[in-house]
Amino acid sequence: MSSETTPNPARNLMSQALPMAGMVGVQPGAVVSRTVISKPAGTVTLFAFDQGQGLSTHSAPYDAMVWILEGEAEITIDGKALLAKTGDMVIMPANLPHALNAAQPFKMALVMIKEK
Numbered sequence: 684m685s686s687e688t689t690p691n692p693a694r695n696l697m698s699q700a701l702p703m704a705g706m707v708g709v710q711p712g713a714v715v716s717r718t719v720i721s722k723p724a725g726t727v728t729l730f731a732f733d734q735g736q737g738l739s740t741h742s743a744p745y746d747a748m749v750w751i752l753e754g755e756a757e758i759t760i761d762g763k764a765l766l767a768k769t770g771d772m773v774i775m776p777a778n779l780p781h782a783l784n785a786a787q788p789f790k791m792a793l794v795m796i797k798e799k
Contacts, residue, residue: 707790713736714732715731716728732790749792751768
């Protein structure tokens with residue numbers, strides 16, 4: 684019987700100062716994601732969007748915070764469009780429809796905190 688456990692990729696990221704924008708790369712014609720924390724209480728996921736890519740209108744049962752790491756994103760929440768630039772954060776309320784679009788390549792961190 685082995686005492687090995689499934690490796691936790693996030694463990695390699697612990698206790699370090701890391702440049703988030705450098706942890707995910709824009710790929711031509713794609714949306715790239717990298718989950719850095721996944722716990723029952725919530726997740727942190729990094730995304731890179733090429734120009735013209737996006738996430739279609741959807742909703743989530745939890746509040747979600749987007750933090751723009753590089754570039755600009757067009758974010759629509761419940762029909763209201765806004766432009767978020769490098770360094771900006773946007774909180775998308777639970778259960779409201781929202782969408783994201785890349786007018787230019789951009790990177791973001793998505794933080795979702797789940798309620799019990």
